[in-house]
Amino acid sequence: MRYNALYLALAFAGVLSACSPADNTSSTTSANSDAKAAETMATVSLLPAFEKRLDIYRSVDLTADLSVLNDNQRTMLSKLIDASKIMDDLFWQQAFGEEKAAFLAKLPEGKVRTFADINYGPWDRLKGDEPFLSGYAEKPAGAQFYPADMTKQEFETAELSDKTGLYSVIRRDSEGKLHTIPYSVQYKTELEAAAKLLTEASVLAEDKEFAEYLKLRAQALLTDNYQPSDFAWMAMKNNPIELVIGPIETYEDQLFGYRAAFEAYVLVKDLSWSEKLAKYAATLPALQKGLPVADAYKAETPGSDADLNAYDVIYYAGHSNAGSKTIAINLPNDEQVQLEKGTRRLQLKNAMQAKFDHIMLPIADLLIAPEQRKHVTFNAFFNNTMFHEVAHGLGIKNTINDKGSVRQALKEHASALEEGKADILGLYMITQLKQQGMLDEGELEDYYTTFMAGIFRSVRFGASSAHGKANMIRFNYFAEQGAFVRNDDGTYQVDYPKMQAAMASLSELILTLQGDGNYDGVAALVADKGVIKPQLSADLARLAAADIPVDVVFNQGKEVLGLK
Incomplete structure (x- = not known):
């Protein structure tokens, strides 16, 4: 009002x-x-239907203990944050196109402007990308990666260089014909500024491997050749400060899932938690062999030079900061690097703790059966998230029938199915490790019940989110398999044996769809199960009525951290 x-x-x-x-x-x-x-x-005004959505984010200070860092390292952090801010500006261009300051200036100070800032434009990212401001049509599926008037058929029949490339935009020439422009050309001024900051930061880096990565990443921004810096990133083992930066994930391209969006994370390693996680890296080859699917769908052997580490994140920018906030990272996405070197899994512990305290526990108190609420624990939440990231490196990256990579074959559905695979295989691996006595933290019931509560948390991210869509599919699949029951009091109770059986069968289904590059099969699965049905919608409305936040938003930056 x-x-x-x-x-x-x-x-x-x-x-x-x-x-x-x-x-x-x-x-x-x-x-x-x-x-x-x-x-x-x-x-320009707020649409009435969104008046109650302005408070769906819980504000949290994003801090970490920087007392162990020396002056050089603190100066380096400042440069990394400045470079990350450039990634933020670039993502605005990719996601929306309208200049940020001018757009926000049209809105009154306060909640509406803050909501637009969180969503990087006039579309509610946690409500199917619906426009929440008057005067704006629905969000283009291809964001700003493609011309607004381009059809899928026009693109698919066009002869273009770098047609499915990660690091180029599609534009029309003076005659109206489609052509590609590399990111290094399209965003030349901004990327040169970011590369300069990374080069300056590399001089301050005391860890030689981190310094080399920063230099190679700076070159990548200028050349669109990111693979050398990805290999260098995989070689880093001992650096206390971490940076993920550049065009990385393809979720923003909902037209084809080809183009990567700019983002950044600045992180500080949590040494004690990282030490706890190191022992799990050695289990990955055996876990790959034991996946519940025919041998052809697990024939690839991911690199074993992978590690698991915990971090406190101190700055988010771009895609990672838009709408729902990432709490774990599994990179690099380059299939060749994954096969040769594996991946690195970064668990963002302070961000996880914020979501667990302010979202997961309140959800459990409302929707999980009272006798099972004790099984919703932070350790289970942390490990479920960690093994989700581990699972991204398992399965298959290339189709078994010469349809190319899974990403190319499944197009705009690739991201949602990949997130669904990671969720369900993560739980499968936890089950295996618990049964083998290799995971001694908590009870198996903790992981299953926390997993169930996590579905309610993530499904609220909406159909425009790959994670949200994956959770809708899993919820509806679990319901059909009897993996849980809804009690008369409106709470949900996990049936542990049936959930374990559903977990195995869904794992097999997803891995088979990926390996076959079965676009039509995935589209049918999404259409059938990637929806929120009336009963679940009503229960999610109860969460909103109880003022349980959907996600967090961070007060972050150099001032919050006490940096110059």
């Missing part, structure tokens, strides 16, 4: 401005421009 009043005030001010006599020294063009701006400001 208060924000409607603010919009009326803003509209009234815009009308007054538009009706004011023109300054004699102003050009006609300037006057027309001012009038157009005033008209825009007068018409």
Whole structure:
């Protein structure tokens, strides 16, 4: 209600401005421009359906203990954060296109402007990318990677260099024909500035492997050749400070899932937790062999030079900061690097703790059967998330029938199915390790019950999120298999034996779809099960009515950390 009043005030001010006599020294063009701006400001308003969604994010200070760092390292962190801010600006261009400052200036200060800032534009990322501001149509599936008027058929029939490439945009030339422009050309000015900061940071880095990575990553930003820096990133083992930066994930491209979006994380390693995780890396080859699927679908052998580490994240930027916040990372995505070297799994412990405290526990208190709530634990949440990231490195990266990579064969459905695979295989691996006596933390019931509570948390991310869609599919599949029951009091109770059976059968289904590159089969699965049905929708509404946040938003930056 208060924000409607603010919009009326803003509209009234815009009308007054538009009706004011023109300054004699102003050009006609300037006057027309001012009038157009005033008209825009007068018409942009929050849509009524979104008035209750402005508080779905819980604000949390993003801090870490930096007392062990020396002056050089603290200066280096400042440069890494500055480079990350450039990734943030680039993601705005990729996701929305309208200049950030000008867009936000059209909105009143307060909750509406903050909500737009969190969503990187006028679309609610946790509500199917629905527009929440008047004057904006639905979000283009291809974001700003492709021309707005381009059809899928036009793209698929066009002859283009780097057609399915990660690091180029599609544009029209003067004759209206499609062509590609490399990121290093399209975003040249910004990437040169970011590369300069990374090069300067490399001089301050005391760890030689980290310094080499920063130099190679700087070169990658300028050349679009990221593989050498990915290999260098895999070689890092002892650096206390970590940086993930560049165009990485393809979730933002919901048209084809080809183009990568800019993002960044600045992290500090938690040495004690990392030591606890190291023992699990050696189990990966055996886990790959034991996957519940025919041998052809697990014939690839991922590299064993992989590690598991825990970090406190101190800065998010770009894609990783838009809407729901990432709590774990499994990189690099380059299939060749994965096969030769494996992947690194980074668990963002402080971000996980914030989500567990403010979201998971309240959800469990409302939707999990009272006798099973004791099984919702942070250790189980941490390990479920960790093995989710481990599972990204398992299975198969290339189809078994010459359809190319899984990512290319499944197109826009690849990300959702991959997230679903990682979720379910992560739980499968935990089950195997518990049965083998290799995972001594908690009871198996802890992992299954926390997994169930986690579905309610992640399904709220909406259909536009690969993670949200994956959770919808799993919830509906589990319901059909009797993996849980909904009690008369509106709480859910896990049937542990049936969940274990459903876990194995869903794992086999997903791995087979990926290996076959079965686009039509995945599309049918998403259409059938990637939806929120009425009963679940009503239960999610109970979470909203209880003011349980959907996700967190971070107060972050150099000032919060005490850096210059």
